[in-house]
Amino acid sequence: MGTQTEGEVSLHGEMNTLIRRSKPDRSQRIRNVVQWLFVALNGWLGVRFFLWVSYFERGGEGLYVPRPAGAEGWLPIAGLMNFKYFLLTGLVPSIHPAAMFLFVAFLLMSLILKKAFCAWLCPVGTLSELLWKLGRKIFGRNLHLPRWADLSLRGMKYLLLTFFVFVIGTMSVEALQSFMSTPYGLIADVKMLNFFRDMGDTAMIVIALLVLSSMLVQNFWCRYLCPYGALMGLVSLLSPVKIRRDAEACIDCGKCARACPAGLPVDRLMQIRSAECSACMVCVAACPAQNALQFSLPPRRAAAPAQRWFSRALGPLAVTGILAYIFFGLILFARATNHWQTNIPRAVYMNLVPHANEVTHPGM
Ligand code: SF4
Numbered sequence: 527m528g529t530q531t532e533g534e535v536s537l538h539g540e541m542n543t544l545i546r547r548s549k550p551d552r553s554q555r556i557r558n559v560v561q562w563l564f565v566a567l568n569g570w571l572g573v574r575f576f577l578w579v580s581y582f583e584r585g586g587e588g589l590y591v592p593r594p595a596g597a598e599g600w601l602p603i604a605g606l607m608n609f610k611y612f613l614l615t616g617l618v619p620s621i622h623p624a625a626m627f628l629f630v631a632f633l634l635m636s637l638i639l640k641k642a643f644c645a646w647l648c649p650v651g652t653l654s655e656l657l658w659k660l661g662r663k664i665f666g667r668n669l670h671l672p673r674w675a676d677l678s679l680r681g682m683k684y685l686l687l688t689f690f691v692f693v694i695g696t697m698s699v700e701a702l703q704s705f706m707s708t709p710y711g712l713i714a715d716v717k718m719l720n721f722f723r724d725m726g727d728t729a730m731i732v733i734a735l736l737v738l739s740s741m742l743v744q745n746f747w748c749r750y751l752c753p754y755g756a757l758m759g760l761v762s763l764l765s766p767v768k769i770r771r772d773a774e775a776c777i778d779c780g781k782c783a784r785a786c787p788a789g790l791p792v793d794r795l796m797q798i799r800s801a802e803c804s805a806c807m808v809c810v811a812a813c814p815a816q817n818a819l820q821f822s823l824p825p826r827r828a829a830a831p832a833q834r835w836f837s838r839a840l841g842p843l844a845v846t847g848i849l850a851y852i853f854f855g856l857i858l859f860a861r862a863t864n865h866w867q868t869n870i871p872r873a874v875y876m877n878l879v880p881h882a883n884e885v886t887h888p889g890m
């Protein structure tokens with residue numbers, strides 16, 4: 527396609543645009559619905575968790591709301607520790623097991639569908655996307671950092687990930703078990719809530735800087751700082767489903783690359799292997815050429831050339847279905863096997879929750 531003249535590119539582009547108009551791309555609408563449903567789910571979990579904590583803070587007076595185990599999705603470090611414990615012992619940990627099931631669900635999603643967790647489910651990813659779109663509206667555009675700065679900053683999330691993996695990787699089974707049984711481990715979720723409730727000046731300034739950076743640079747937090755996203759990205763390198771480009775159908779317009787929030791050169795590659803690809807399908811939505819770009823499984827060797835990979839493409843509904851299958855499948859499995867809830871006696875919570883701010887990390 528690189529030898530097309532400008533006139534040919536334009537004619538080809540117009541023809542494909544006409545074809546595309548008869549079949550509008552729904553991927554971004556569907557993805558946005560999934561994202562905001564997940565934000566709503568997290569909001570609902572947050573409110574229920576807050577009510578549960580308030581009950582103990584009031585000394586057991588008033589409305590009691592059962593503790594929503596799903597709030598443990600906000601404990602990725604506990605999820606990683608528990609997963610290691612499970613791998614070494616074959617036992618499901620009794621404290622924060624939901625953190626582990628959710629952690630495994632998000633790993634599985636990344637293994638199958640690239641970093642789809644980040645662009646389809648993670649509420650922080652959704653907020654980041656909202657912020658850079660807002661920033662683009664206010665300032666007219668987003669900033670693109672020079673390549674050296676971009677690469678160095680991207681390394682930070684891997685450094686943070688290395689730190690957590692090293693610390694947890696060097697812990698023995700006994701150390702993992704005893705950490706989770708400390709007061710800090712037992713109410714790590716309450717500590718997390720209190721961090722947001724009683725934010726100090728420093729934390730507020732850091733968050734304000736992150737918000738501003740996220741308005742200026744697309745997905746600032748996810749791209750440079752999130753160790754969870756870094757882990758999902760590394761796992762996603764094994765994903766068989768990738769963004770793939772058909773050079774025959776491509777009209778070399780470059781719209782995919784210009785639209786990609788991860789700044790990937792989609793228009794120059796045959797498939798996107800990068801750990802930065804979040805399967806957001808923005809490139810697919812931006813592509814004016816029919817079937818030039820798809821989120822698909824690898825080509826089948828025996829298939830006829832025209833059907834090679836597009837017969838194996840995944841549309842947004844299929845992506846939604848797979849994400850829902852993994853997410854709800856693991857939750858239902860954990861519930862059915864009685865491993866979803868952390869079963870700590872109420873008296874322990876009654877003792878710890880009102881004094882959560884005095885409970886310190888065992889390493890301090
Ligand atoms: S390559 Fe496509 S799917 Fe991947 S991050 Fe860029 S726009 Fe999203």
Ligand code: SF4
Nearest residue numbers: 776777779780782813
């Ligand atoms: S794959 Fe990219 S460069 Fe090719 S037609 Fe689609 S948007 Fe244009």
